[in-house]
Amino acid sequence: MTNTRKGKCAKYFEVALYPVIATCLALLVGVIIMLVTGHNPVDAYLALFEGAFGSSVAIAETLSRSTPLFLTGLAVAFAFKCGLFNIGVEGQLHVGAMAAAVVGCYLTGLPAIAHIPLTLLAAAVVAGIWAGVPGYLKARFRTHEVINTIMMNHIAIALVSYLVVHVFRAPGVIPRTSTILPSAQLYRFIEFSRLNIGLFMAMIALYLIYYLLWKTNVGYEIRAVGHNDKAAECAGINVKRNIVMAMVISGMLGGLAGAERIMGLHLSFIQGFSPGYGFEGIAVALLGRNHPLGILFSAILFGALANGGFRMSMATAVPTDLATVIQAVVVFFVAAEQLAKLFIKRRKKGRLAE
Amino acid sequence: MEQILEMVNIVKTFPGVVANNKVSFEVRKREIHALVGENGAGKTTLMNILYGLYKPDGGDIIIAGEKTSIDSPIVAIEKGIGLVAQHFMLIEPLTVAENIILGLETRKNKIFTDMRKANQKVKELSELYGLEVDPTARIMDISVGVQQRVEILKILYREAQILILDEPTAVLTPQETKELYKVLFSLKEMGKSVVFITHKLNEVMDISDRVTVLRGGKAIGTVNTSETDATQLASMMVGREVLMRVKKEGKKLGEAVLELRKVSAVDSRKLPALKNVSLEIRAGEILGIAGVQGNGQTELVEVLTGLRKATSGEVMLKGDSIINKNSRSIRELRVAHIPEDRNKRGLILDYDVADNLILGPHYKPPFTYRGKRNLQNVWQNARNLIAEFDIRTPSYDTKAETLSGGNQQKIVVARELGGDISLLVVSQPTRGLDIGTIEFIHKRILELRDKGVAILLVSAELTEIMSLSDRIAVMYDGNIVGILQDEEAKEEQIGMMMTGISKVDALRGEESD
Ligand SMILES: Nc1ncnc2c1ncn2[C@@H]1O[C@H](COP(=O)(O)OP(=O)(O)OP(=O)(O)O)[C@@H](O)[C@H]1O
Ligand SMILES: [Mg+2]
Numbered sequence: 070m071t072n073t074r075k076g077k078c079a080k081y082f083e084v085a086l087y088p089v090i091a092t093c094l095a096l097l098v099g100v101i102i103m104l105v106t107g108h109n110p111v112d113a114y115l116a117l118f119e120g121a122f123g124s125s126v127a128i129a130e131t132l133s134r135s136t137p138l139f140l141t142g143l144a145v146a147f148a149f150k151c152g153l154f155n156i157g158v159e160g161q162l163h164v165g166a167m168a169a170a171v172v173g174c175y176l177t178g179l180p181a182i183a184h185i186p187l188t189l190l191a192a193a194v195v196a197g198i199w200a201g202v203p204g205y206l207k208a209r210f211r212t213h214e215v216i217n218t219i220m221m222n223h224i225a226i227a228l229v230s231y232l233v234v235h236v237f238r239a240p241g242v243i244p245r246t247s248t249i250l251p252s253a254q255l256y257r258f259i260e261f262s263r264l265n266i267g268l269f270m271a272m273i274a275l276y277l278i279y280y281l282l283w284k285t286n287v288g289y290e291i292r293a294v295g296h297n298d299k300a301a302e303c304a305g306i307n308v309k310r311n312i313v314m315a316m317v318i319s320g321m322l323g324g325l326a327g328a329e330r331i332m333g334l335h336l337s338f339i340q341g342f343s344p345g346y347g348f349e350g351i352a353v354a355l356l357g358r359n360h361p362l363g364i365l366f367s368a369i370l371f372g373a374l375a376n377g378g379f380r381m382s383m384a385t386a387v388p389t390d391l392a393t394v395i396q397a398v399v400v401f402f403v404a405a406e407q408l409a410k411l412f413i414k415r416r417k418k419g420r421l422a423e
Numbered sequence: 424m425e426q427i428l429e430m431v432n433i434v435k436t437f438p439g440v441v442a443n444n445k446v447s448f449e450v451r452k453r454e455i456h457a458l459v460g461e462n463g464a465g466k467t468t469l470m471n472i473l474y475g476l477y478k479p480d481g482g483d484i485i486i487a488g489e490k491t492s493i494d495s496p497i498v499a500i501e502k503g504i505g506l507v508a509q510h511f512m513l514i515e516p517l518t519v520a521e522n523i524i525l526g527l528e529t530r531k532n533k534i535f536t537d538m539r540k541a542n543q544k545v546k547e548l549s550e551l552y553g554l555e556v557d558p559t560a561r562i563m564d565i566s567v568g569v570q571q572r573v574e575i576l577k578i579l580y581r582e583a584q585i586l587i588l589d590e591p592t593a594v595l596t597p598q599e600t601k602e603l604y605k606v607l608f609s610l611k612e613m614g615k616s617v618v619f620i621t622h623k624l625n626e627v628m629d630i631s632d633r634v635t636v637l638r639g640g641k642a643i644g645t646v647n648t649s650e651t652d653a654t655q656l657a658s659m660m661v662g663r664e665v666l667m668r669v670k671k672e673g674k675k676l677g678e679a680v681l682e683l684r685k686v687s688a689v690d691s692r693k694l695p696a697l698k699n700v701s702l703e704i705r706a707g708e709i710l711g712i713a714g715v716q717g718n719g720q721t722e723l724v725e726v727l728t729g730l731r732k733a734t735s736g737e738v739m740l741k742g743d744s745i746i747n748k749n750s751r752s753i754r755e756l757r758v759a760h761i762p763e764d765r766n767k768r769g770l771i772l773d774y775d776v777a778d779n780l781i782l783g784p785h786y787k788p789p790f791t792y793r794g795k796r797n798l799q800n801v802w803q804n805a806r807n808l809i810a811e812f813d814i815r816t817p818s819y820d821t822k823a824e825t826l827s828g829g830n831q832q833k834i835v836v837a838r839e840l841g842g843d844i845s846l847l848v849v850s851q852p853t854r855g856l857d858i859g860t861i862e863f864i865h866k867r868i869l870e871l872r873d874k875g876v877a878i879l880l881v882s883a884e885l886t887e888i889m890s891l892s893d894r895i896a897v898m899y900d901g902n903i904v905g906i907l908q909d910e911e912a913k914e915e916q917i918g919m920m921m922t923g924i925s926k927v928d929a930l931r932g933e934e935s936d
Contacts, residue, residue, distance in 0.1 A: 284795060284796055285791075285794050285795055285796060286785065286786050286791040286794055286795075286796055287794065289778070289785060289791075289796060290785075290786070292774075293771055293774070293782070296771045296772070296773040296774065297767075297770070297771045297772070297773075299767050299768050300767070300768050300769060300770060300771050300782070301771070302730060302750065302768075303728070303730060303750065303760065303762055303768040303769070304750075304782040304783045304785070305729075305749070305750045305751030305753075305754045305783060305786075306751070307749070307751070
C-alpha cells in the first residue's frame with residue numbers, strides 16, 4: 070500500500086515536472102526576444118509579475134481571467150478522456166453566453182437563489198445540446214468530431230452575432246444585449262475587482278469532474294471508451310451513448326464558462342466578448358495533462374500571463390503580444406514533449422503489442 | 424560452428440521485476456535457435472534488448488568478437504539484426520513492396536520513388552528465399568500468414584543476418600506454420616541465423632538446432648535439440664512435470680442452453696460470412712469449432728456475444744431469443760466471452776490490472792454501488808484473481824501494457840472464467856500461453872463443463888479442439904460442413920472437412936485409403 074502511494078507521488082511529480090520546465094524555457098525565450106528587441110527583461114518580468122500577483126486586486130483579476138479557462142480547459146480535457154477532440158468549445162461558450170444573457174435579462178420576478186441557477190442551467194443545456202450534435206454525428210455516422218466542432222464554431226459565432234445585432238440589441242454603439250437583471254448577476258466579493266462567485270463554481274466543477282472520471286462508473290466507462298472502444302464494446306459498454314454523453318458534458322462546461330463571463334463580468338452579451346477562451350482551453354488542457362489538478366495550475370498561469378501582460382505593456386514599452394508569445398512558446402514546448410513521448414512510445418510498441 | 428553473436432550476463436529490471444537476471448545467450452551462424460520459457464520469463468525483453476529497443480542495466484553484447492552497444496533499432500539493423508514482433512508493424516493501406524522499401528526508397532528523379540524497380544526487387548528477393556508474395560497487393564487485403572512473410576522480407580531487404588521471430592506461429596494456421604518452417608530452413612541453408620520464440624514444444628523439436636530455456640528471468644541452459652525431448656524441455660521450463668494432455672471425464676448432458684437456427688451474417692466488408700448456421704449446445708457440453716481462420720468463426724462468435732448483427736435467423740439462450748441484443752444484455756444472461764484478440768477486444772492496455780479484471784461486470788455490485796465505484800472491492804477482486812490464476816505482475820495497479828503477452832492473456836481468462844456463468848464463448852483461449860498455463864486453463868474449462876456450463880470453443884489449434892471438445896463442428900466458408908462426435912473425430916478427417924469436403928465424403932475417403 071505504501072509502495073503504491075509512493076509510486077503515485079512520484080507520478081504526480083513527473084507529471085508536473087515537464088510543464089514547469091516548459092514554462093521556464095518559455096520565459097527564457099521571452100528574455101531573448103526582449104534582449105534582441107532592446108527591452109529590459111528584468112523590468113518587464115517584474116511588471117508582469119506585479120500585474121498578475123502584485124496586490125490582492127491584481128490576484129483577484131488574474132483569477133477572474135482564469136475563471137473561464139478552468140472551465141474551457143476542463144471541457145477539452147473531459148472530451149479527450151473519451152477519445153474526442155472537442156475543438157468547438159469556443160462555439161459552445163458563445164451559445165451558452167447568449168442563453169445566459171437572454172434568460173438573465175428576460176426571465177423576471179425570480180429571487181437570485183432561483184434565477185442564478187436557472188440562468189446557469191439554460192447556458193449549460195443550450196451549449197450541451199450544441200456539443201451533442203457533433204457527438205451524435207460521430208456516434209451515429211462516424212463523422213469526425215474535429216471537423217464538425219470547427220464548423221459548429223462558425224455557425225455558433227454567426228448565430229449569436231445575428232441575435233445580438235438584430236434580435237436582442239440594446240440601444241448604443243456597440244452591439245450588446247440589455248443588462249441582465251441583478252437577480253441573475255454573480256456576486257463580486259472583492260472590492261475593485263470583477264472576480265465573482267463564478268470562481269467557486271469553476272472550482273466545484275474541477276472537483277466534480279475529477280470525481281466523475283475516477284470515482285464513478287460513468288467515468289470508468291468514458292475512459293474505457295477513450296482508450297479502446299472495441300474492448301469497451303466487448304465488455305458491454307454502450308460506446309455510442311458514452312460518446313454523446315462525453316460531448317454533452319464537455320459542451321455544458323463550455324457553456325458555463327460563457328455564462329460566467331456574462332453573469333459576473335460583462336453583465337450583458339457584448340459582441341466579440343471572448344478573446345478565444347475556448348481555444349485557450351485547448352492549450353490549458355494540454356499543459357494541464359488533461360487532469361483537473363493540472364488544469365487548475367495551467368489556467369492560473371494563462372490567466373496570469375494575460376492579466377500581467379497588460380500591466381507589463383503599460384509599465385514598460387514591451388507590447389502585450391510578448392505575453393501571448395510566451396503562452397504560445399509554453400504550449401510549443403509542452404507539445405514538443407508530448408511528441409517526444411509519442412515517439413518513445415512508438416519505439417516501444419514492438420514489445421507492447423507482443 | 425562459428426559463433427556470431429553473444430549476449431553475456433544481461434541484466435534488465437523494470438519497476439518491481441527483474442526481467443533478465445544475468446542471462447547469457449549465443450547465436451551461431453547457420454542455426455535455428457529456439458528460445459522458450461514460461462510467460463514472463465523474459466524472452467521478449469531479451470530480444471528487445473538485442474534489437475536496441477531496451478537498454479540493458481548490465482551485461483555485454485558481443486558481435487563478431489567485438490563488444491558492441493546497440494542503442495537503437497537503427498544500429499541493430501546495421502549490425503545485421505532484424506526483428507519480427509508478434510504484432511506486425513505494417514502500414515495497411517500501402518502495398519507489400521511499399522512497406523518493404525519504406526525508409527530505403529530508390530528514387531527515379533530525386534522526388535518520386537521508382538515503384539517499378541521496387542516491385543522488381545521485392546519479387547527477386549521473394550523468389551530467392553521462397554517467400555511468395557504479390558508485391559503490388561495491399562497489406563489490408565492479404566492474410567496474416569502472408570503479412571508475416573512481408574515482415575520477414577522487410578528485414579531480409581535490410582540484409583539481416585540474424586532474424587528474431589517473436590512467437591511467429593501464434594497467429595498462423597497449421598498450413599501456414601508448415602510454410603514458415605520451409606522458409607526458415609531455406610534461410611538457414613543460405614547461412615542466416617534464426618532466433619525463434621515459441622511456446623509450442625513440438626515446433627521446437629521440429630525445426631530448431633538448439634534450445635535455450637529461460638525461467639524467472641534466468642537462463643536455465645542451452646541444449647542441442649537432438650539430445651532432448653519435449654518432456655524434458657517442459658520440466659526445464661516449468662520446474663515440474665507437465666501433463667501434455669488433460670483427462671476428460673464422461674459427460675453429463677443437461678438441457679439445451681444455446682440454439683442457433685439458420686443464422687446468417689455479413690462481415691465488415693458486407694460480404695456473407697455466416698450462411699444459415701444451425702447448432703445446439705447443451706449444458707455440460709463443449710462444442711469445438713474447427714476450421715481455417717476466416718471461415719466465419721469470428722462472425723459466429725460476434726453474433727453470439729452481441730458484437731455483430733445477424734441478417735437473419737434465430738439465436739435462443741435457454742429459451743429466450745438473444746439475437747441482435749447488445750452485449751451487455753447478453754452478458755446479463757450469464758454469458759462470458761474470451762475474445763480472440765486480447766489487445767483489440769480483451770484489454771484496455773492503459774488501465775491497470777485491477778481495472779481490467781472487472782471489465783464487464785464493472786457497473787454492478789460489488790464493484791459499483793449506485794454509480795459510485797468501490798475501489799476496495801475492485802482491488803480485492805484483483806488480489807484474488809492474481810493469486811488464483813498466477814498472473815505475474817508487480818502489483819494490481821500496474822498498467823496492463825507492461826505485462827508479458829501471456830500474462831495479459833491470463834487477465835482476460837481470469838476475468839471471464841472467474842464469474843458465475845451458464846454459457847462460455849471462448850476464442851483462442853490459450854494463444855501465447857506457456858504449457859503449464861495451458862494445462863491449468865484447460866482444467867478450468869473442463870471444470871466449468873462438469874459444473875454444467877455450456878461451452879463454445881473456437882481455436883486454431885486442432886489439438887486443443889480435439890482434447891477438450893465433446894463434439895466438433897467444422898466450419899468452411901460460413902457453413903458448418905459437419906459435426907463429429909468426440910469418439911469418431913480423427914485429425915485427418917477434420918483436416919479434410921476444413922477444406923470443405925462433407926463429413927460423409929471425408930469418412931469415405933478414409934475407408935478407401
Ligand atoms: N515495459 C515494461 N515495463 C514494466 N515491466 C515490464 C516491461 N516489459 C516487460 N516487463 C516485465 O518483465 C517480465 C518479462 O517480460 P517479457 O515480456 O520479456 O516475458 P516473455 O518471456 O516474453 O513472456 P510471454 O511468453 O508471456 O510473452 C514480465 O514480468 C513483465 O511484466
Ligand atoms: Mg513475450
